[in-house]
Amino acid sequence: MISVFFKTYGCQANVADSAGIASFLEGLGCVQVETEAAADLIIINTCAIREKAEQKLYSYLGELVDFKEALPYLKIGIIGCVASYRKQEMLKRFSYVSFVSGARDERTSFLTYLSDVIVQLQTEKQFFEKTLTLPAVSVDLPVLNRDVKAAMKARDLVVPAARIKESTQAALGGSLAPVGEVRRAFINITTGCNNYCTYCIVPATRGRETSYSLEEIVMRVTHEVAQGAKEITLIGQNVNSYTCPETGQRFAALLEAVALIPGDFWVRYISPHPKDMTRDVLETMAKYADKLCSWCHFPLQAGSTRVLELMNRTYTKEEYLAQVELIRQIIPGVTLSTDIIVGFPGETHEEYLETLEVVDAVGFDMAYSFVYSRRKYTKAYNMGDTCPAEEKSARLTELQQKQRAIELVRNQQHVGKNMRVLVEKRSTNGKLLARSAGNSRVVFDGDDGLIGTFVEINVLEAGQAELRGVLRVDTSSDTKIKNVVA
């Protein structure tokens, strides 16, 4: 049996990709393991969004040398966004890497290639266990070339229909179910992006946007729910532009179709684009609020209309604020989170202050904020990077301080209230860790048996990062525990 370890960097699209590949490999009889030391195959899914993410990858690759020396038949493969544009460089630089396949490479071919890798690995592992050496000459195995694309070309690939079906389902993603944690599924509904925000490398690494079939997505979600997934996250770089290639159905129709799948589970999605969010999507969320979480991740990026224009975000500050108002009007009590970049080329101090103003005006429940990172293959690369590093990090620190204060006030509004939460796992401090539909973190005392169930919590206390609560009553329809706390 072949053991596979996944190291996944970056966004949830990468998480979905890794989970899909993992489920494909499980179908071939492989098992997922939790450490590099236990693995016969290590797959690294890479992120290129900021320079820091790429640097982390290189230091991780450095750490893997020891594992390769300890286990000569170990195979290490690199996939994802960095693999898209540094393929040849990585093959040259890291001789112990067995294969590199970019996020834009055709998925069916890659999975077929991966099946060949597993066959070769099985042979080499058996041979090694018997002789403690590797086969001197390559046994008669399918063509293996470290550049997956070239290998598939050389093989003149004809993929059987069953494999295409399997690989489409794998491309959609799958579940993460680390031991002792709730099962959560990450499902790609689109891949790639057509927006070309000027700072963003994603269109270069993942290519043009394509949507998966609504029927395939519903099949995948139904399968994940049947496997016990309690939370489904639908993922696209711009979910609002989802268009079923077969029927032309749009995102609201997809949300409705997923909400109508029977079972006790929650659905989230990331990310909408403020320019494209429509009333029908919000009304569908309100209509199926039992399944569709009242949470919206709504990336602002910057508060100044001029900077937004330089970023090619195609909305103004005022249009963004009007969209927020619409969301709150149709889904009262919705929680909002966002992404913000500070120090975009040419952003003046006054323009940065406009970002703070919007942050104040909206009152986000959570924000991910970043210092602008200059990326090759983006339009902003040639705009220069004029803001000094100290200025950028001072802006980030101030923004994060402000946001933390807002979060504390918003969290305090939950105190004394009851909320339905999904119990995720036992946290390191011994408490159970759960999350509400609005994505608030809640910790409380309880038994392991509650992990993976929906329970009701009374909120006792609020900090900036999490709420502390007490268990009231288990509201899950699929468990018999009815735990009442006085």
Ligand code: 5AD
């Ligand atoms: N520099 C900093 N942040 C970036 N993001 C995307 N590209 C860059 C970059 N070059 C941020 C955006 C996006 C999030 C996923 O990452 O805020 O929404």
Ligand code: SF4
């Ligand atoms: Fe990047 Fe903009 Fe596409 Fe998001 S919408 S992936 S930020 S180009």
